[in-house]
Amino acid sequence: MMWGDVTEDFTKALPKIELHAHLTGSISPECLHEIWTRKRSSSAGSQLEDPLVACRPEAEHHDILSFFPVFDKYIYNLCDDAESVAFATAQVLKDFEADGVKYLELRTTPRESLENGMTKDVYVQTVLDTIARHGKASTSTYLILSIDRRNTLQQAMDTVNLAIKYQQQGVVGIDLCGNPLKGDVTIFREAFELAKTHGLKITLHFAEVPQSSTDLELQTLLSYNPDRIGHVIHTTPDIESEISTRRLGLELCLSCNVHAKMLPEGKTQFSDHHFAKWYGGNCPIALCTDDVGIFGSSISNEYLLAASHFNLSSYDLWQLCRGAVDSIFGGEEEKKRLYGLLDEFQRVCDYAETAP
Ligand SMILES: [Zn+2]
Numbered sequence: 212m213m214w215g216d217v218t219e220d221f222t223k224a225l226p227k228i229e230l231h232a233h234l235t236g237s238i239s240p241e242c243l244h245e246i247w248t249r250k251r252s253s254s255a256g257s258q259l260e261d262p263l264v265a266c267r268p269e270a271e272h273h274d275i276l277s278f279f280p281v282f283d284k285y286i287y288n289l290c291d292d293a294e295s296v297a298f299a300t301a302q303v304l305k306d307f308e309a310d311g312v313k314y315l316e317l318r319t320t321p322r323e324s325l326e327n328g329m330t331k332d333v334y335v336q337t338v339l340d341t342i343a344r345h346g347k348a349s350t351s352t353y354l355i356l357s358i359d360r361r362n363t364l365q366q367a368m369d370t371v372n373l374a375i376k377y378q379q380q381g382v383v384g385i386d387l388c389g390n391p392l393k394g395d396v397t398i399f400r401e402a403f404e405l406a407k408t409h410g411l412k413i414t415l416h417f418a419e420v421p422q423s424s425t426d427l428e429l430q431t432l433l434s435y436n437p438d439r440i441g442h443v444i445h446t447t448p449d450i451e452s453e454i455s456t457r458r459l460g461l462e463l464c465l466s467c468n469v470h471a472k473m474l475p476e477g478k479t480q481f482s483d484h485h486f487a488k489w490y491g492g493n494c495p496i497a498l499c500t501d502d503v504g505i506f507g508s509s510i511s512n513e514y515l516l517a518a519s520h521f522n523l524s525s526y527d528l529w530q531l532c533r534g535a536v537d538s539i540f541g542g543e544e545e546k547k548r549l550y551g552l553l554d555e556f557q558r559v560c561d562y563a564e565t566a567p
Pocket residue numbers: 231233388416441501
């Protein structure tokens with residue numbers, strides 16, 4: 212590998228970290244298709260449309276609001292037993308690994324399907340067991356449990372308690388996610404306080420749509436003391452200056468925001484993305500896929516897009532990767548390992564440049 216033009220080979224070889232990837236949204240249509248085919252003979256499967264059709268709606272009709280029903284009505288109904296969850300998780304891990312991800316934080320909302328004997332606890336256990344079986348030879352994977360905005364405080368507390376129960380098995384944080392038009396985020400204070408007390412990190416979906424970006428909501432979210440925030444689209448200068456002062460880690464999702472038409476003022480181009488506003492500032496930036504199964508853009512492709520739309524060199528991309536390491540939730544040993552991998556990558560590229 213060498214410095215020089217940013218190529219697909221370069222962004223794939225770059226040791227990358229992925230910090231904002233929803234487990235369910237990261238399942239490829241092909242993997243869903245395989246689960247669907249296996250289930251087709253059963254009564255549950257026969258009701259559902261082929262995922263190759265259901266999960267890739269025409270891009271122009273696809274926006275943030277048509278996006279959540281795909282999960283609520285479709286993917287959750289397909290992956291509704293421990294066997295499917297384990298199969299899908301294993302495939303997701305392989306996909307990230309094949310794309311050169313060396314450190315992965317997957318996030319998921321604990322789900323239950325009692326008719327299939329899957330409680331939320333069994334669900335989390337299944338995901339963690341699959342991660343453990345996959346091993347850490349190439350990619351270290353940790354889990355973040357998500358509170359859904361539609362949850363009650365009690366449900367949110369249950370999620371945090373599950374995270375605490377499985378902290379030693381690799382749960383590192385709590386997320387707040389879900390349809391940004393729903394729910395009241397002010398009710399969750401106790402849940403995030405409990406998480407912090409137990410040393411869990413916090414990341415929040417932040418300012419995704421104008422309706423979830425009122426001053427009250429954003430100030431409330433910041434008062435939960437997040438370690439990182441995701442998306443960060445509809446912000447005001449006051450909020451931005453607070454984020455910058457705190458040096459919060461930013462999980463920025465280029466393809467997701469552009470394809471789901473989430474940019475402000477009807478902007479539609481990659482070059483309009485607020486990555487440009489934050490790049491080079493106080494806050495570490497992690498480029499993230501959000502839902503590669505839906506948007507179809509791998510993390511190496513996100514780096515490629517950043518390079519082409521914001522005029523970044525191969526060395527800039529390496530620095531971007533390195534900058535994100537400090538905001539991981541997996542601890543100091545993982546940071547050391549990642550800095551080591553990135554330093555080694557740099558040495559190889561430097562050597563290629565000076566070699567006769
Ligand atoms: Zn997300």
